[in-house]
Amino acid sequence: MVRLKPKWILTGAFGIQISRSTLEEYSSKLLSISMSLLGLMAENLDVNPEELTSKFDDCIQGMRMNYYPPCVHADKVMGLAPHSDATGLTLLIQINEVEGLQIRKDRNWVPIEPIPGAIIIMSNGEYSNIEHRAVVNVEKERLSIAAFHSPNMEANVGPLPDLAAKKGAKYKTIGVEDFLKLIVSRKLDGKSLLDHLRIMH
Numbered sequence: 001m002v003r004l005k006p007k008w009i010l011t012g013a014f015g016i017q018i019s020r021s022t023l024e025e026y027s028s029k030l031l032s033i034s035m036s037l038l039g040l041m042a043e044n045l046d047v048n049p050e051e052l053t054s055k056f057d058d059c060i061q062g063m064r065m066n067y068y069p070p071c072v073h074a075d076k077v078m079g080l081a082p083h084s085d086a087t088g089l090t091l092l093i094q095i096n097e098v099e100g101l102q103i104r105k106d107r108n109w110v111p112i113e114p115i116p117g118a119i120i121i122m123s124n125g126e127y128s129n130i131e132h133r134a135v136v137n138v139e140k141e142r143l144s145i146a147a148f149h150s151p152n153m154e155a156n157v158g159p160l161p162d163l164a165a166k167k168g169a170k171y172k173t174i175g176v177e178d179f180l181k182l183i184v185s186r187k188l189d190g191k192s193l194l195d196h197l198r199i200m201h
């Protein structure tokens, strides 16, 4: 859902200008890629793709442009604190080739080339929602664009019924509105959102 009025929406440190029409085209391409990926993920989970993709009809799409200036104290500061995106699927592009994105693997932070996709809860824990952060560089600036795709307002967020039937639900099911309220009422503090929804057996 991109609602930007000006013709030129981004003029940055790189001298880049992105026109409104370019951004709209980019947004709709990302949307169709997301739908294809969600369909493939559902197939991989052995559930009817429609069960998952229908939640994303009229999906809520948000975009965040992150600018990380260089910092001489890069070892002491964080570009973006550790978090997991509370969306269905995130597609991330790294505009210039400065490394910065890191994902948590066990106890370590692993630098990774962009284009991570993360799916939260709907897979009932079958796909894990990667915790990640962004670090800054001593000399170089960095720019990334993250596009977040969330289910439509009428959908529920929770384990897909087919998965819950097979393995038992590990998470509660709540409406998207309540899910969004939960997100804004907490901080970017790692996995605690999942803790709110996990069913204790």
Ligand SMILES: O=C(O)CCC(=O)C(=O)O
Residues within 6 Å of the ligand: 064, 066, 080, 085, 092, 100, 101, 132, 133, 134, 144, 146
């Ligand atoms: O800049 C990055 O590589 C990460 C951005 C990110 O995780 C986000 O915007 O949620």
Ligand SMILES: [Fe+2]
Residues within 6 Å of the ligand: 083, 084, 085, 132, 146
């Ligand atoms: Fe993120």
